[in-house]
Amino acid sequence: MRGLVPILAGRALSALSAQVLAVAVGWQIYALTHSVAALGLIGLTQFLPMASLIFLAGHTADHYNRRRIVQICQCVEVIASLIMGIASLTGHLAPWAIFVLVATFGALRSFEAPAQQTFLPSVATPAQFPRAAALSSSLFQMASIAGPSIGGLLYGLGAGYCYLICAAGFVASFCATTLLNLPKRTVGRSPMTLASVFGGIAFLRRREDLLGAISLDLFAVLLGGATAMLPVYASDVLSLGPIGLGVLRSAPALGALSMSLFLARRPLTGRCGAIMFGAVGIFGIATIVFGLSHTLWVSVAALAVLGAADVISVVIRGALTQLATPDSMRGRVSAVNMLFIGSSNQLGEFESGMLASVIGPEAAVVFGGFGTLCVAGLWIRLFPSLWRLNRLEDVRADDVT
Secondary structure (H helix, E strand, O other): OHHHHHHHHHHHHHHHHHHHHHHHHHHHHHHHHOOHHHHHHHHHHHHHHHHHHHHHHHHHHHHOOHHHHHHHHHHHHHHHHHHHHHHHHOOOOOHHHHHHHHHHHHHHHHHHHHHHOOHHHHHOOOOOHHHHHHHHHHHHHHHHHHHHHHHHHHHOOOHHHHHHHHHHHHHHHHHHHHOOOOOOOOOOOOOOOHHHHOHHHHHHHHOHHHHHHHHHHHHHHHHOOHHHHHHHHHHHHOOOOHHHHHHHHHHHHHHHHHHHHHHHHOOOOOOHHHHHHHHHHHHHHHHHHHHHOOOHHHHHHHHHHHHHHHHHHHHHHHHHHHHOOOHHHHHHHHHHHHHHHHHHHHHHHHHHHHHHHHHOHHHHHHHHHHHHHHHHHHHHHHOHHHHOOOOHHHOOOOOOO
16 A cells, blocks of 8 residues: 555645635635625636536546646646735735636646546555545545635635645645656557547446446435535524534535545445445435434534545445546546536535525425435436446456457
């Protein structure tokens, strides 16, 4: 497992820096504009470059040196963070410049993530991969918990210091990437065609289990968007205030972290398909319980269970996606997976908000929980091979010509 340390460190440092950056950008854009719409546009500004470039990025990851792609992206992230930091400290960072730089980070992320996600299965054996994936998830959850706190504390000194710390984090991530000892791979510089760029979709259509796993997550998260309603619950349902909102927001991450650490020590050994569907079902039930709760400890417990169940699904889907995909296709399949995950989070928040405006927040959350349960039941019938999936290390990649 020693060879995995640079991979895990690089991803964790990059995630931590991204979390600090997100907090600083959100606070600063609101301080400069006093516009709630501007906060929403920040998310859209990040998502649109990713959605438009992700298939090209997947093709690039499969046809060029993956480590070099990640290093180039991290170098540009360092430069962009330094520009934001220096401009903030000198009082010259205008809102339009923030949007431009945020879009730049979105574009960089679209190329960095598919290439970076191929590192773990290149180094870990099939038997090691589930535990390594759980460790990676643990570090990501730690970054998700610590990043906003660090960002909030540093923002008290000024947004510029947040951006400079982000630059330092991206430098450290670049150093970890440089230390990677990846196996040599033959890179084929085939012409870029529509068939090649969208090869990940064609591959998933041939692998029922992979398509089922990725689409299950898409629709489950799309319907079960309870976290989008947390501000409303903290303010109007539970009457908690800002501190209570912080507690609610941390509960899913704490549940996810606890489950990630458990899976790192006790990796799944059998009936992984049934366990994945069970986790999605628990996710839906926890969403319903949270939607009906008017008691703080019940709401926190439901959110923690929701986060823990989500990690089980994420670890199984991640391992299945990487282990069942040949190395020559991992960049493109990871790109499709990344697009589905990004779409489910963004569209899930939109769906929850629109539905809540029509039937109310509590009814919207409960409806989403029942919708998730229905999706899980339907997907068992549509993708029986995914339900029958046993051991992750027994998954074999199809040959791709």
